[in-house]
Amino acid sequence: MEKSYTVSRYILDRLHQAGVGHLFGVPGDYVLDFLDEVLASPIRWVGTCNELNAGYAADGYARMNGLGGAVVTYGVGGLSIVNAVAGAYAEQVPLIVVSGAPPARRREAGALVHHLVANYQLQLEVFRKITVAAALLTDPETAPAEIDRVVAQCVARKLPGYLELPADIARAPCRRPASDLVPPVAATDPAVLAECVAEAAKRFDGAAHPAALIGVELARQRLGPDALRLVETVEIPFATMLSSKSLLPEFHPQFVGIYQGGWSRESVRRQVEESDCLLSLGVWMTDLDTGLFSVNFDESRVVSAGGGRVRIGPRVYDGVQLGDFVRALASALRPRSYLESHPAPGRTLKPVFAPRPACGLTAPRLYECLDGFLDDDMVLLAEPGDAFCAAPEFMIEEAENFIVQTYYAAIGYCTPAALGVGLARPGKRPVVLTGDGALQMTVQELSTLIRQRCPAIVVVINNDGYLVERELHEDGAYNDIQMWRYSELPRVFDCAGDASIGVRATTEEELAAALDGARRNKDKFHLIEAWLPNRDCSAGLRQLGHAFRQQKK
Numbered sequence: 001m002e003k004s005y006t007v008s009r010y011i012l013d014r015l016h017q018a019g020v021g022h023l024f025g026v027p028g029d030y031v032l033d034f035l036d037e038v039l040a041s042p043i044r045w046v047g048t049c050n051e052l053n054a055g056y057a058a059d060g061y062a063r064m065n066g067l068g069g070a071v072v073t074y075g076v077g078g079l080s081i082v083n084a085v086a087g088a089y090a091e092q093v094p095l096i097v098v099s100g101a102p103p104a105r106r107r108e109a110g111a112l113v114h115h116l117v118a119n120y121q122l123q124l125e126v127f128r129k130i131t132v133a134a135a136l137l138t139d140p141e142t143a144p145a146e147i148d149r150v151v152a153q154c155v156a157r158k159l160p161g162y163l164e165l166p167a168d169i170a171r172a173p174c175r176r177p178a179s180d181l182v183p184p185v186a187a188t189d190p191a192v193l194a195e196c197v198a199e200a201a202k203r204f205d206g207a208a209h210p211a212a213l214i215g216v217e218l219a220r221q222r223l224g225p226d227a228l229r230l231v232e233t234v235e236i237p238f239a240t241m242l243s244s245k246s247l248l249p250e251f252h253p254q255f256v257g258i259y260q261g262g263w264s265r266e267s268v269r270r271q272v273e274e275s276d277c278l279l280s281l282g283v284w285m286t287d288l289d290t291g292l293f294s295v296n297f298d299e300s301r302v303v304s305a306g307g308g309r310v311r312i313g314p315r316v317y318d319g320v321q322l323g324d325f326v327r328a329l330a331s332a333l334r335p336r337s338y339l340e341s342h343p344a345p346g347r348t349l350k351p352v353f354a355p356r357p358a359c360g361l362t363a364p365r366l367y368e369c370l371d372g373f374l375d376d377d378m379v380l381l382a383e384p385g386d387a388f389c390a391a392p393e394f395m396i397e398e399a400e401n402f403i404v405q406t407y408y409a410a411i412g413y414c415t416p417a418a419l420g421v422g423l424a425r426p427g428k429r430p431v432v433l434t435g436d437g438a439l440q441m442t443v444q445e446l447s448t449l450i451r452q453r454c455p456a457i458v459v460v461i462n463n464d465g466y467l468v469e470r471e472l473h474e475d476g477a478y479n480d481i482q483m484w485r486y487s488e489l490p491r492v493f494d495c496a497g498d499a500s501i502g503v504r505a506t507t508e509e510e511l512a513a514a515l516d517g518a519r520r521n522k523d524k525f526h527l528i529e530a531w532l533p534n535r536d537c538s539a540g541l542r543q544l545g546h547a548f549r550q551q552k553k
């Protein structure tokens with residue numbers, strides 16, 4: 001075995017082959033040997049202010065790039081990134097965490113070393129519960145197979161993976177990969193596929209108003225182009241959900257809008273719920289995607305596919321992968337158009353925002369202005385809070401231009417995730433729409449965005465605290481937070497003062513000017529504080545608050 005080829009190199013070669021070009025994280029003594037090998041590799045090291053943010057950055061990176069990675073030290077680092085990995089597990093985002101660990105000889109002796117919690121199994125056990133595959137690399141002989149197992153599962157199943165690397169194994173010699181890693185592909189039973197496609201096509205052909213509901217699993221499996229081909233073959237109206245927003249283009253003539261159960265616009269709700277053959281593709285029926293479960297379908301009219309099975313009325317067909325079903329159905333259906341009898345009322349143009357002179361900012365006007373501002377080279381990240389409630393109304397044309405955690409819904413996700421987005425796609429500009437409360441969670445990563453010269457635009461909705469919580473329940477002092485001068489944050493984080501701009505917008509004119517400045521100044525990071533201390537909010541948040549309160553009655 002070559003002395004110079006090590007377990008660390010093996011990990012890095014596999015990550016690089018799988019498309020990882022950047023690793024996010026924080027050093028610590030147990031992981032320094034590994035980090036030396038990172039610096040010597042083609043993968044770029046991106047230090048973050050803390051490990052939670054490294055995890056969110058890796059998640060944003062993975063959503064754009066197919067796989068992300070983070071590096072942490074044991075205990076203090078490993079347990080700090082857990083929330084981000086749990087979010088990636090819930091939302092089905094593939095990222096790999098490499099955690100340094102105490103040397104194997106200390107582990108064997110059960111020594112009381114720094115960063116240990118109770119015992120040497122604890123961290124591994126935590127990660128086993130929130131990853132698709134986890135490995136403890138104590139043996140350089142078996143390490144290659146273990147690393148391959150974790151990376152392959154992570155890529156194939158689109159879920160996080162975990163590698164625990166004891167400090168004395170990082171530099172241990174190991175064999176090089178013999179060949180490229182080929183992740184396993186979940187197989188579809190061809191006979192079952194043929195049967196369910198025939199049944200779906202029969203129902204479809206007999207329907208007068210077929211429609212499609214485009215779900216988040218299509219996004220995670222990168223099946224947008226296949227889904228588009230299917231809906232275009234038969235020209236049916238289609239709706240997306242908040243979690244799958246923009247997977248299919250929103251200026252498409254067949255696009256009807258975002259379906260959110262009873263919270264949907266009436267025209268969208270009717271197209272979906274009154275369809276006599278609804279193709280529900282990769283939909284996760286989560287509370288925040290379904291208007292708190294206010295969906296009203298006649299299940300007997302739904303053909304639903306996802307999670308490795310197809311369901312048509314009462315019949316379930318197991319062992320059918322979503323992509324195989326979508327492609328086979330597109331080939332089986334006769335090209336035709338259902339649009340004439342059911343025209344889709346899509347919007348065709350972005351609104352042109354004309355600021356009214358000396359007019360104080362309101363929430364609806366903020367969102368109108370932003371909607372008009374976004375273009376195809378920008379990726380919008382919308383944070384839980386009013387941003388999340390306003391997001392369905394934005395028109396976004398390209399599949400990868402919208403990121404949201406509709407299911408796990410952690411506040412503080414978007415700012416660090418923008419770092420991952422910016423590094424994965426230098427040609428795209430991240431636009432973060434975040435709340436004052438959310439920003440306070442992970443504000444340090446503004447520093448890394450500036451340090452990495454990422455020209456992100458962070459719009460902070462300063463509405464004086466946790467507005468969404470105020471709407472969901474009787475207000476309480478727990479929803480108050482310290483008022484910051486948000487627009488001055490770039491001055492704090494940018495010592496040289498040449499890479500960033502901070503602005504507070506209190507009027508429509510100031511907002512329009514701030515966004516215009518950000519558009520023209522393409523190379524700089526911008527923070528725009530949208531001043532809404534009177535707690536104004538979107539119609540979407542009012543609706544959410546109302547529904548929550550009704551539900552409790």
Ligand SMILES: Cc1ncc(C[n+]2csc(CCOP(=O)(O)OP(=O)(O)O)c2C)c(N)n1
Pocket residue numbers: 384385386387409410411412434435436437438439461463465466467468469
């Ligand atoms: C990590 C995390 N902690 C707590 C919550 C609960 N939570 C949801 S929204 C919210 C308040 C958000 O406030 P802000 O970011 O200011 O947005 P606003 O509602 O004011 O628009 C909180 C605390 C959460 N979703 N995630």
Ligand SMILES: [Mg+2]
Pocket residue numbers: 385435436437461462463464465466467
């Ligand atoms: Mg707020």
